Amino acid sequence: MPTAAHIPALNLEADVVELTRDICDIESVSGNEKQLADAIESALKQYAHLEVIRDGDAIVARTNLGRASRVVIAGHIDTVPVANNLPVQMLSMEREQVLFGRGTVDMKAGVAVQLKLAATVSEPVSDVTWIFYDHEEVEATKNGLGRLARNRPDLLEASFAVLCEPTSAQVEGGCNGTMRVDLGFNGVKAHSARPWMGKNAIHGAAAALSVLANYAPTEVDVDGLVYRESLNVVLINGGIATNVIPDDCVVTVNYRFAPSKTAADAEAHLREVFSGIPDMTFNVVDLAEGARPGLDRPEAQAFVAATQTVARPKYGWTDVARFSALGIPAVNFGPGDPSKAHADDEAVPVGQIYACEKALRAWLSVG
Amino acid sequence: MPTAAHIPALNLEADVVELTRDICDIESVSGNEKQLADAIESALKQYAHLEVIRDGDAIVARTNLGRASRVVIAGHIDTVPVANNLPVQMLSMEREQVLFGRGTVDMKAGVAVQLKLAATVSEPVSDVTWIFYDHEEVEATKNGLGRLARNRPDLLEASFAVLCEPTSAQVEGGCNGTMRVDLGFNGVKAHSARPWMGKNAIHGAAAALSVLANYAPTEVDVDGLVYRESLNVVLINGGIATNVIPDDCVVTVNYRFAPSKTAADAEAHLREVFSGIPDMTFNVVDLAEGARPGLDRPEAQAFVAATQTVARPKYGWTDVARFSALGIPAVNFGPGDPSKAHADDEAVPVGQIYACEKALRAWLSVG
Numbered sequence: 001m002p003t004a005a006h007i008p009a010l011n012l013e014a015d016v017v018e019l020t021r022d023i024c025d026i027e028s029v030s031g032n033e034k035q036l037a038d039a040i041e042s043a044l045k046q047y048a049h050l051e052v053i054r055d056g057d058a059i060v061a062r063t064n065l066g067r068a069s070r071v072v073i074a075g076h077i078d079t080v081p082v083a084n085n086l087p088v089q090m091l092s093m094e095r096e097q098v099l100f101g102r103g104t105v106d107m108k109a110g111v112a113v114q115l116k117l118a119a120t121v122s123e124p125v126s127d128v129t130w131i132f133y134d135h136e137e138v139e140a141t142k143n144g145l146g147r148l149a150r151n152r153p154d155l156l157e158a159s160f161a162v163l164c165e166p167t168s169a170q171v172e173g174g175c176n177g178t179m180r181v182d183l184g185f186n187g188v189k190a191h192s193a194r195p196w197m198g199k200n201a202i203h204g205a206a207a208a209l210s211v212l213a214n215y216a217p218t219e220v221d222v223d224g225l226v227y228r229e230s231l232n233v234v235l236i237n238g239g240i241a242t243n244v245i246p247d248d249c250v251v252t253v254n255y256r257f258a259p260s261k262t263a264a265d266a267e268a269h270l271r272e273v274f275s276g277i278p279d280m281t282f283n284v285v286d287l288a289e290g291a292r293p294g295l296d297r298p299e300a301q302a303f304v305a306a307t308q309t310v311a312r313p314k315y316g317w318t319d320v321a322r323f324s325a326l327g328i329p330a331v332n333f334g335p336g337d338p339s340k341a342h343a344d345d346e347a348v349p350v351g352q353i354y355a356c357e358k359a360l361r362a363w364l365s366v367g
Numbered sequence: 368m369p370t371a372a373h374i375p376a377l378n379l380e381a382d383v384v385e386l387t388r389d390i391c392d393i394e395s396v397s398g399n400e401k402q403l404a405d406a407i408e409s410a411l412k413q414y415a416h417l418e419v420i421r422d423g424d425a426i427v428a429r430t431n432l433g434r435a436s437r438v439v440i441a442g443h444i445d446t447v448p449v450a451n452n453l454p455v456q457m458l459s460m461e462r463e464q465v466l467f468g469r470g471t472v473d474m475k476a477g478v479a480v481q482l483k484l485a486a487t488v489s490e491p492v493s494d495v496t497w498i499f500y501d502h503e504e505v506e507a508t509k510n511g512l513g514r515l516a517r518n519r520p521d522l523l524e525a526s527f528a529v530l531c532e533p534t535s536a537q538v539e540g541g542c543n544g545t546m547r548v549d550l551g552f553n554g555v556k557a558h559s560a561r562p563w564m565g566k567n568a569i570h571g572a573a574a575a576l577s578v579l580a581n582y583a584p585t586e587v588d589v590d591g592l593v594y595r596e597s598l599n600v601v602l603i604n605g606g607i608a609t610n611v612i613p614d615d616c617v618v619t620v621n622y623r624f625a626p627s628k629t630a631a632d633a634e635a636h637l638r639e640v641f642s643g644i645p646d647m648t649f650n651v652v653d654l655a656e657g658a659r660p661g662l663d664r665p666e667a668q669a670f671v672a673a674t675q676t677v678a679r680p681k682y683g684w685t686d687v688a689r690f691s692a693l694g695i696p697a698v699n700f701g702p703g704d705p706s707k708a709h710a711d712d713e714a715v716p717v718g719q720i721y722a723c724e725k726a727l728r729a730w731l732s733v734g
Contacts, residue, residue, distance in 0.1 A: 176560065180609055191706070192621045193543065193683035195597045202600040206576035213573035230562045233569040234609050239602035242547055242619060242653075246601060252609060254559045286609075316560035339558070 008035065010043040012119035016357045017099065017350045020112040023077075024088045024103045030078040030142075033057040033134040037077065040115065040132050049122040050130075053155065057134035058144040060155050061118055063127045069299070070127040072161040072323070073360070074145065075111045075334070076136030079103040083344040091347070100347040105336030106137075109348045110164030113335070113357045117364065124364040129158060136319065140288070145319050149326065160299035161323040162360070166336030169352040169359070171304050172314035173225050173293025173331050175321055176256040179266050183208050183251040183274065184281035185238075190245040198245035202238040205249045207277050209233065212253065215273065220258035223296045225313040227258040231273070252285075256315065259290030259324070291321040294329025303331065306363035333360070375402065377410040379486035383724050384466065384717045387479040390444075391455045391470045397445040397509075400424040400501040404444065407482065407499050416489040417497075420522065424501035425511040427522050428485055430494045436666070437494040439528040439690070440727070441512065442478045442701070443503030446470040450711040458714070467714040472703030473504075476715045477531030480702070480724045484731065491731040496525060503686065507655070512686050516693065527666035528690040529727070533703030536719040536726070538671050539681035540592050540660025540698050542688055543623040546633050550575050550618040550641065551648035552605075557612040565612035569605040572616045574644050576600065579620065582640065587625035590660045592680040594625040598640070619652075623682065626657030626691070658688040661696025670698065673730035700727070 008026055012019065028036040037057040044052050050061040057077075062070075079102050088101030099109070111132060118130040133144030140146065149156055185205045190198025217229045231253065238249030257266045267284060274280060294300050295311055304311050314320070314332050323330035335352035375393055379386065395403040404424040411419050417428040424444075429437075446469050455468030466476070478499060485497045500511030507513065516523055552572045557565025584596045598620065605616030624633045634651060641647060661667050662678055671678050681687070681699050690697035702719035 178560070191683065192597075192599055192601055193545070193623055194706070195599050195623075196595070197706070200599050202576065202603050203580040205603075206573070206580035209569065209573035210577050213570040228563070230559075232559060232562050232567050232612055233606070234559055234611065234613060235606035236569050236572075236603055236616065239600070239619070242601050242621060244601065245599055249603065252606070254609060256560055256562075316558065339561070339564070 007038045007042050010039050010115070012043050012115050016112050016116045016353055019116055020099055020104065020109045020353060021088050023112055024099070024101055024108045025086060027082060027086060028078050029081050030135050030138045033078050037134065040077065043115070044118060047119055050118060055148055055151055056144060058148055059132045060129060060148070062129040063124060065123070065127050067125065067127040070129060070158045072129045072131060072156060072158040073114055073164065074131035074133065074161065075107055075114050075164040076134065076144065077111055077132050078134055078137050079106065080137050080342050085344060085346065096349045096351055098347040098349050100345070102346060104348040105166045105346050106341035107165055107334055107336070109336055109353045110166065110334035110356065113353060113360060114164055116357060117360055121361060121364050125366065128364065129155060143319070145322055149322060156326060158328055160303065161320070161328050161330035162303065163318060163320050163330060163332050164334035165318050165332045166334050166338045166341055167332045168337050169335055169355045171307060171309045171311040171331050171333050173295050173311050174222065174259045174291040174324065175314040175317050176227055176229070176258060177261060177263070177266060177290035178286070178288050178317045179255040179257065179270065179284065180286035181253045181255070181270060182283045182285055183253060184283065185249040185279065187245065187247040189247040192243045192245055195245045198247070201246045201249040204279060205238065205251050208251055208274060208280060211273060211277065220260055222258055222260045223293050225293050225295065225311060227313045228315065229258055230256045257290065259292045263287050263289050288317055288321060290317065291324030291330060293331065297329045300329050300331060303363055306366060307333065307359035309359070374405045374409050377406050377482070379410050379482050383479050383483045383720050386483055387466055387471065387476045387720060388455050390479055391466070391468055391475045392453060394449060394453060395445050396448050397502050397505045400445050404501065407444065410482070411485060414486055417485060422515055422518055423511060425515055426499045427496060427515070429496040430491060432490070432494050434492065434494040437496060437525045439496045439498060439523060439525040440481055440531065441498035441500065441528065442474055442481050442531040443501065443511065444478055444499050445501055445504050446473065447504050447709050452711060452713065463716045463718055465714040465716050469713055471715040472533045472713050473708035474532055474701055474703070476703055476720045477533065477701035477723065480720060480727060481531055483724060484727055488728060488731050492733065495731065496522060510686070512689055516689060523693060525695055527670065528687070528695050528697035529670065530685060530687050530697060530699050531701035532685050532699045533701050533705045533708055534699045535704050536702055536722045538674060538676045538678040538698050538700050540662050540667070540678050541589065541626045541658040541691065542681040542683060542685050543594055543596065543625060544628060544630070544633060544657035545653070545655050545684045546622040546624065546637065546651065547653035548620045548622070548637060549650045549652055550620060551650065552616040552646065554612065554614040556614040559610045559612055562612045565614070568613045568616040571646060572605065572618050575618055575641060575647060578640060578644065587627055589625055589627045590662045592660050592662065592678060594680045595682065596625055597623045624657065626659045630654050630656050655684055655688060657684065658691030658697060660698065664696045667696050667698060670730055673733060674700065674726035676726070
């Protein structure tokens with residue numbers, strides 16, 4: 001068994017920017033979350049107002065004040081691989097100070113805000129379930145929040161959920177669904193000097209590419225937010241040698257669809273889009289429904305009001321969809337520009353960390 | 368220095384099918400021709416009517432009878448890699464006997480015919496330069512015939528040339544030219560959830576694929592033979608990950624063009640074909656002109672008559688183009704179906720080996 005000496009001490013009552021630094025510097029690339037999970041568990045256990053539960057490298061801490069409602073505030077503690085950008089540095093940019101380094105945006109600044117509020121807001125107006133989970137940046141089957149939903153669905157019960165993914169400290173509601181399809185085209189190999197002996201699979205793909213290049217994506221209003229859809233080829237591969245007529249071409253398509261559409265709706269739409277293409281196979285390789293923003297729900301409206309922001313749609317798929325699937329309205333709200341997530345120059349403005357801390361504290365205090 | 372004991376003995380006066388077997392069983396994948404070249408050199412040196420010259424692993428043997436004309440009869444001694452198909456086997460197919468194994472078609476049966484005739488036709492009606500060369504199945508810069516043309520251009524002087532490449536024992540005149548072009552499309556990377564932040568390079572390629580799929584190749588009459596042209600995508604590659612809008616797509620195109628066209632003609636035609644495609648780069652990566660069949664020349668007409676065959680166009684590029692570039696009319700004539708060349712089930716009908724031996728012997732005897 002590890003002794004306490006191996007567990008880094010975290011001061012959850014420190015300045016939230018310092019706390020962000022401390023947890024960023026505990027490297028926790030997906031699969032290597034144990035040390036940070038240990039530190040979080042150990043630090044949270046010092047607070048009598050919290051019940052702390054562990055499942056693998058996921059830590060759940062909750063108040064049990066008997067409030068009329070309960071909210072979940074969740075974040076993942078893993079990151080994508082480090083790109084020579086740890087330990088984090090405090091840099092002064094032209095107009096603001098930033099914390100620069102892996103995890104600052106996605107999403108340890110959000111986790112730091114969670115930790116500080118979990119420790120210091122001991123009497124929230126709703127009961128709060130704080131969730132810190134593992135394996136968000138890898139294949140969905142490993143996702144720690146998904147595992148919790150299977151092992152301890154009771155821990156996710158709530159009337160509203162906030163995911164502290166980066167949103168530049170604005171409320172981003174719901175998320176688009178995502179679907180990946182491999183369009184396959186077969187041909188017959190032949191020497192390229194005598195192509196009429198074969199059939200060119202890549203020429204067969206031309207009609208599908210033409211459909212894609214000319215596709216006009218729609219915008220869909222869902223609960224008052226406008227979701228922009230998109231349909232793109234993300235990969236194409238065909239041919240085996242420069243003197244052989246290719247007998248195989250695969251076009252991988254990514255469809256991002258509004259959260260008002262079901263998986264079946266999305267698949268039916270794509271099948272319709274490509275219905276005119278001859279000799280094509282259609283193979284769904286990934287499909288995840290989006291999440292409605294739920295901004296018509298009073299809990300969500302109260303959150304937007306308390307945080308004094310204007311809600312926007314989220315385009316990327318996030319784990320809010322897991323709450324949506326459980327019937328729990330959920331929004332994204334956290335520090336950092338999402339377009340800097342995973343970037344080698346990942347950096348979060350410190351002003352956004354403070355803004356998120358302040359907004360969430362206000363919401364938990366006034367309801 | 369190797370001793371004679373290391374050099375396999377070849378009996379050039381044996382049955383030509385047995386001789387084919389013997390030289391096929393001396394493995395000579397490109398780069399490993401030395402042992403076979405040694406055997407050929409050693410065997411040819413036993414004949415007083417031949418002057419034998421070596422350049423690397425190419426062997427030249429020629430008569431010097433002071434005839435009014437000289438012809439070249441050439442073949443390469445290397446093969447593509449063995450596919451568990453050596454030693455060769457004699458198989459009885461439904462209607463014919465075949466020699467099965469690597470090199471039987473491309474082109475050791477042709478080389479065996481050359482060797483037997485070099486040894487046994489000591490008084491040909493024209494002087495003959497027999498050429499056995501290395502490195503035909505690899506990059507053009509290594510080609511043994513090309514090296515001979517640079518080192519000893521005098522050895523290639525002739526009024527007519529025959530290349531014993533497989534043609535199913537029919538005369539195939541000239542060859543199409545070949546040109547390979549990379550069409551490049553650039554875009555701007557973005558997360559696939561927000562594609563409007565980027566530019567999809569594969570969508571950019573759609574217009575070019577459409578042009579290719581709809582291209583109608585022409586047929587061109589050259590010296591009485593009809594050459595069928597073709598234009599095909601042979602490779603396409605684009606994209607780096609399923610959640611990233613691709614910023615790069617390369618479409619590799621192979622154009623086979625009639626031997627009446629120059630390299631400049633071919634390039635101008637392709638640039639015209641793709642002239643309407645926006646934001647495309649056009650990079651010629653390989654370009655070799657074809658060879659006119661030269662069937663309007665009396666030497667070629669005499670060859671067709673003596674071999675009692677009907678001339679057809681050759682579509683694949685062969686080394687006859689090297690003779691054509693030197694102003695020497697050249698045809699392909701050899702045993703084996705060219706579509707079996709390089710195949711794992713490469714096999715030559717023994718009847719075609721005998722037919723080629725007989726036809727060439729007749730031509731060398733009667734003029």
